[in-house]
Amino acid sequence: MSTLEIRDLQVSVKLPEGELKPILNGVDLTVKAGETHAIMGPNGSGKSTLAYSIAGHPKYEITGGSVTLDGVDVLELSVDERARAGLFLAMQYPVEVPGVSVANFLRTAKTAIDGEAPKLRTWAGELRTAMEKLEMDPAFAQRNVNEGFSGGEKKRHEIMQLELLKPKVAILDETDSGLDIDALRIVSEGVNRVRATGETGFLLITHYTRILRYIKPDFVHVFVGGRIVEEGGPELGEQLEAQGYDKYKVRA
Ligand SMILES: Nc1ncnc2c1ncn2[C@@H]1O[C@H](COP(=O)(O)OP(=O)(O)OP(=O)(O)O)[C@@H](O)[C@H]1O
Numbered sequence: 225m226s227t228l229e230i231r232d233l234q235v236s237v238k239l240p241e242g243e244l245k246p247i248l249n250g251v252d253l254t255v256k257a258g259e260t261h262a263i264m265g266p267n268g269s270g271k272s273t274l275a276y277s278i279a280g281h282p283k284y285e286i287t288g289g290s291v292t293l294d295g296v297d298v299l300e301l302s303v304d305e306r307a308r309a310g311l312f313l314a315m316q317y318p319v320e321v322p323g324v325s326v327a328n329f330l331r332t333a334k335t336a337i338d339g340e341a342p343k344l345r346t347w348a349g350e351l352r353t354a355m356e357k358l359e360m361d362p363a364f365a366q367r368n369v370n371e372g373f374s375g376g377e378k379k380r381h382e383i384m385q386l387e388l389l390k391p392k393v394a395i396l397d398e399t400d401s402g403l404d405i406d407a408l409r410i411v412s413e414g415v416n417r418v419r420a421t422g423e424t425g426f427l428l429i430t431h432y433t434r435i436l437r438y439i440k441p442d443f444v445h446v447f448v449g450g451r452i453v454e455e456g457g458p459e460l461g462e463q464l465e466a467q468g469y470d471k472y473k474v475r476a
Pocket residue numbers: 237238239240245247265266267268269270271272273274316
């Protein structure tokens with residue numbers, strides 16, 4: 225069973241002038257396989273910075289603390305090594321990859337993660353099933369990754385990757401934003417299918433409790449000013465929705 229451990233993580237964003245602007249001020253969080261952690265917090269508090277720092281985005285400089293996956297120092301690994309180690313990030317704004325079809329992209333990713341190419345005999349079927357479950361038109365397989373996809377289509381494509389790659393820890397950064405009512409349910413069901421295996425830990429960054437009614441979190445963390453300022457169960461999400469972040473902002 226896998227464990228992601230984040231200890232006193234401090235991160236600055238590298239500004240174009242070369243200066244460092246501190247964003248994360250000591251994040252402590254442990255995510256175990258089978259657990260679902262929701263992170264809620266105001267705009268600009270550093271939630272995406274946390275996601276990107278774990279994934280290894282070069283824009284961010286780690287200035288202190290540690291991140292380990294099953295005892296392995298994640299911060300020492302390159303981006304693709306992190307992915308192969310079992311980390312997965314569904315981005316808040318998925319990027320377009322012109323010239324690379326969805327089918328090719330997924331097969332290449334699957335090959336890199338598993339260390340061997342998926343069997344030709346079964347792969348096409350697996351891909352088709354994954355698309356059907358997320359109610360995606362099979363025509364998407366031949367389109368370039370995210371190119372011209374609507375916001376919601378991009379998010380479905382992220383969850384399709386999640387289902388096919390079966391990561392140890394999945395970070396979903398506002399996967400619910402911009403989804404229509406049906407898509408929210410379809411995407412949530414995709415997450416819940418992976419969750420049901422008990423082999424993936426989830427870090428769910430969201431602004432709304434709507435998704436948390438479909439994907440019941442075990443823990444809710446309030447993220448303000450670059451760190452976690454409060455922890456609780458699902459009821460904390462409902463409380464935030466009713467009261468907002470004011471009292472935490474004062475404390476932060
Ligand atoms: N290049 C930059 N120059 C200055 N500030 C930056 C730069 N890049 C990021 N930041 C700042 O870092 C802070 C954290 O941003 P981040 O995207 O992590 O917030 P967030 O919590 O994900 O917000 P949201 O809920 O809106 O997605 C923001 O205040 C942002 O303006």
